[in-house]
Amino acid sequence: MQEIRVSKFEWTSAHTLLAGFLLACAVGAFVIGAAPLQMSIATIFLFAGIHNFMEFRYFAARMPLRWGRSWLFYTVGIGGVVMLAASYITLYFAGGNWLWSLDSWTASIATWNTAFVLWLAVMLFLRGRQRPQSNWSWAFPIAFLLAALAWIVPQYWSLSLVYLHPFMAMWFLERQIRRTKPEWLRAYHYCLASIPVFLVVLWTALSNQPDLSQETNLFWRISQHAGSEILPGVSSHLLVAMHVFLESIHYFVWILLIPLVDWRAVPWKLSEIPLFARKGGFPKVVIGAIMVSLLLVVALWSGFAVDYTGTRDIYFAFAMAHVLAEFPFLIKML
Amino acid sequence: MKQLICLTAMILLCSLAGFANIAQPDKTPKRVPTPKAAPGIVTTMDIKLDRDATQARLIIPKSQLKQLRAELAQFDDESDDTAAVTTPGVSRTQTIMSGLFLSLAIVFGGMWFVRSGKAATKAGKSLVVIAVVAGVASAATYVYANAGPPPEARTINGKMFSQAVHIYGFGWGEVKLEAGTEDRIRLIVPDPKEEKPSQ
Numbered sequence: 001m002q003e004i005r006v007s008k009f010e011w012t013s014a015h016t017l018l019a020g021f022l023l024a025c026a027v028g029a030f031v032i033g034a035a036p037l038q039m040s041i042a043t044i045f046l047f048a049g050i051h052n053f054m055e056f057r058y059f060a061a062r063m064p065l066r067w068g069r070s071w072l073f074y075t076v077g078i079g080g081v082v083m084l085a086a087s088y089i090t091l092y093f094a095g096g097n098w099l100w101s102l103d104s105w106t107a108s109i110a111t112w113n114t115a116f117v118l119w120l121a122v123m124l125f126l127r128g129r130q131r132p133q134s135n136w137s138w139a140f141p142i143a144f145l146l147a148a149l150a151w152i153v154p155q156y157w158s159l160s161l162v163y164l165h166p167f168m169a170m171w172f173l174e175r176q177i178r179r180t181k182p183e184w185l186r187a188y189h190y191c192l193a194s195i196p197v198f199l200v201v202l203w204t205a206l207s208n209q210p211d212l213s214q215e216t217n218l219f220w221r222i223s224q225h226a227g228s229e230i231l232p233g234v235s236s237h238l239l240v241a242m243h244v245f246l247e248s249i250h251y252f253v254w255i256l257l258i259p260l261v262d263w264r265a266v267p268w269k270l271s272e273i274p275l276f277a278r279k280g281g282f283p284k285v286v287i288g289a290i291m292v293s294l295l296l297v298v299a300l301w302s303g304f305a306v307d308y309t310g311t312r313d314i315y316f317a318f319a320m321a322h323v324l325a326e327f328p329f330l331i332k333m334l
Numbered sequence: 335m336k337q338l339i340c341l342t343a344m345i346l347l348c349s350l351a352g353f354a355n356i357a358q359p360d361k362t363p364k365r366v367p368t369p370k371a372a373p374g375i376v377t378t379m380d381i382k383l384d385r386d387a388t389q390a391r392l393i394i395p396k397s398q399l400k401q402l403r404a405e406l407a408q409f410d411d412e413s414d415d416t417a418a419v420t421t422p423g424v425s426r427t428q429t430i431m432s433g434l435f436l437s438l439a440i441v442f443g444g445m446w447f448v449r450s451g452k453a454a455t456k457a458g459k460s461l462v463v464i465a466v467v468a469g470v471a472s473a474a475t476y477v478y479a480n481a482g483p484p485p486e487a488r489t490i491n492g493k494m495f496s497q498a499v500h501i502y503g504f505g506w507g508e509v510k511l512e513a514g515t516e517d518r519i520r521l522i523v524p525d526p527k528e529e530k531p532s533q
Contacts, residue, residue, distance in 0.1 A: 103425050110431065135450060141443030148435035151428050 014187035021191040028248050029198045033206055036240040037213070040222050041308065043244060047251035048315060049300035052322050053293045054254045054265070058172075059329055060289070061264040065274045065281055070332070073126045077328025080119040085321035087112060092317040106154055113150035113157055116324075117143040123331045159227045161323075163243065166250035168326050170195075173253050173261065175333040181261045195249070202241055209237035218309040225316070375401050378518045383492045383525035390490035390507060391522045393514035492525030 032039045067074045091108055094100070100108075121143035128136025150157045170192060177184050211228070214220040214236075226243040228236035259265045264272035267290075271277045276286040303311035375398055394402075452458040483502045486493040490507035499505060514520065 103427065106425065107427055110428065114431075114435070138443075138446050138450075141439045141446060144435045144439035144442060148432045148439060151435060152424060152432035154428075 012183070014184045017184055018187040018190055022194055024252065025194060025198050025245075025249070029202055029245055032244045032248065033202055033241050036237060036244055037219055037222055039248075040240060040244045041218070043248050043251065044312060044315070045301070045304045045308070047248075047255060048319075049297035051251045051254040052319070053297050054259065054267070055322055055326070056293050057267050057290070058254075058258060058262070058265040059325060060275065060286065061262075061273050062329055062332075063275055065278045070130065073123065073130070073332065074328070076119070076122055076126060077331075080123070081321065081324045081328065084112070084116055084119065084324050085318075087115075088320045089317055092320075109158070110151045110154050113154065114147040117146045117150065120327060120331075123328060127331050127334060155230045159230050162225065162227065163246065165323055166246035168323075168330065169250045169253040169258075172326070172330055172333070173257055175330070176258060176261050179262075179333075184261070195246075198245065199242060202245060203238060206238040206241055207235055209235045211236040212240060218312070221309065221312065374405075380518055380520045382520065382522050383495075384522050385525050385527065387522050387524040390509040390524060391512055391520075392509050393512045393516070393520045393522070395517055395519065396513050396515065397517070398519070399513055490523055492523060494523070 064070070091112060095105055095108075121139040124136045124139035128134045128139075146157075174185075174188060174192070177188050212219060212223055214223060223236040223240055226236065226239040227234075228239055231239065259267075263269060266272075270286070270290075273286055275281050276283045300311065300315060303314070377398060447458070452461075482488060483505065484499075486496065487499045487502050487505035488507055490505070490509055493499065494505050494507075509521075
């Protein structure tokens with residue numbers, strides 16, 4: 001006797017995630033495509049500082065109180081963040097004076113990029129040693145290949161970092177969903193698959209648009225950040241729109257989706273932070289760091305309100321630290 | 335030890351004074367100026383195939399040379415502004431470092447491939463064969479891409495105007511530049527006689 005099963009469609013939270021993501025991307029792509037410069041200014045003003053705070057809060061929750069057998073990994077990771085961020089900021093602010101020729105500037109940037117990829121390779125190698133039957137020494141040839149590219153085409157290398165950084169947040173979210181919300185994983189993969197579709201739509205709609213206005217220093221900086229000087233043959237309207245679109249998803253992930261997936265990342269749940277709640281922890285240091293982070297968010301908003309262009313330049317110089325800080329935690333989650 | 339610390343502190347303090355005098359970064363946007371269309375000179379050129387000529391000669395009237403010189407002076411003035419924003423080429427250091435890291439990537443990649451035991455598997459062997467074939471094919475492409483067109487397209491003479499050379503769409507050769515007194519540019523092209531095959 002045959003049994004006939006009728007599968008009934010049931011709307012789940014995963015469907016809500018997919019629908020919400022697609023709707024947000026569609027609205028975002030439309031608005032950003034229509035006014036990329038204005039949306040770039042608005043999104044950075046509103047979300048840049050707060051997303052950094054949420055990232056810091058997430059990393060604080062992931063930092064163990066005792067490093068144990070991971071002490072070498074965390075030492076290399078955090079030491080690398082401090083050293084690379086300090087050298088980047090020095091390069092950023094020292095690069096404008098007459099002591100730097102174009103060659104020395106290019107060599108310094110390429111050296112920094114080389115140190116960056118080698119740092120990543122060492123962390124991957126160390127992480128591979130912690131996993132059973134894993135040999136991640138393949139990271140070194142890949143790092144050397146990337147270093148070769150960083151020396152021969154430094155401008156394209158730096159630009160690729162600008163466009164790849166937003167995907168880091170999506171990768172974090174994927175790893176986190178696997179751990180704490182596996183029922184969302186399939187829907188999230190559909191969300192990720194939709195991003196290239198939105199990018200193609202933006203490309204089709206905007207590739208023939210005239211270049212954006214560069215009449216003010218701010219407009220010029222925004223276009224240059226998106227690669228208008230490196231890719232002069234591509235409409236700066238399209239470049240800025242694509243960059244703002246990806247950055248907006250990045251902000252959206254950090255501020256909304258990651259706390260939804262991982263309750264430990266909710267800012268006020270301090271008991272979920274091992275450094276705060278565990279015996280032998282540093283609760284005062286954690287509270288102090290969170291307070292300072294919140295003050296920096298407010299200071300950033302005030303700075304944007306007073307001098308948007310200057311604050312934006314300073315923000316992006318220091319923002320490299322948060323980009324770097326993402327790597328040790330992401331590699332640790334692999 | 336104290337002397338060392340004092341000396342380091344003094345050097346740091348002095349360097350502060352030294353670095354304080356460095357000019358502030360230029361805040362003005364370094365925009366790439368839109369290149370102006372050169373006015374140019376519209377003129378007429380005669381091309382003459384000359385059986386007696388042994389070398390191609392391009393004779394430019396003196397009057398037009400003066401106009402070109404004026405344009406050149408204007409171009410030199412503008413190039414002072416554009417020099418700072420010109421996209422740099424690849425320096426010697428970049429090439430050396432890039433080559434070094436590429437070599438390291440190949441060496442470390444090969445070592446990893448062999449040590450991981452993947453080279454002994456069927457898939458590994460296939461990958462090695464594919465890589466070798468791809469490498470040889472790339473090298474062959476590179477060599478063939480550098481092969482020049484036939485000699486007819488590399489010498490400015492009468493044969494350059496033949497149908498056989500047209501397929502290349504370009505050609506080059508030595509030419510002697512001269513200043514002339516006529517009012518038109520003249521290109522004198524040697525036109526050697528066809529050597530008949532001996533019977």
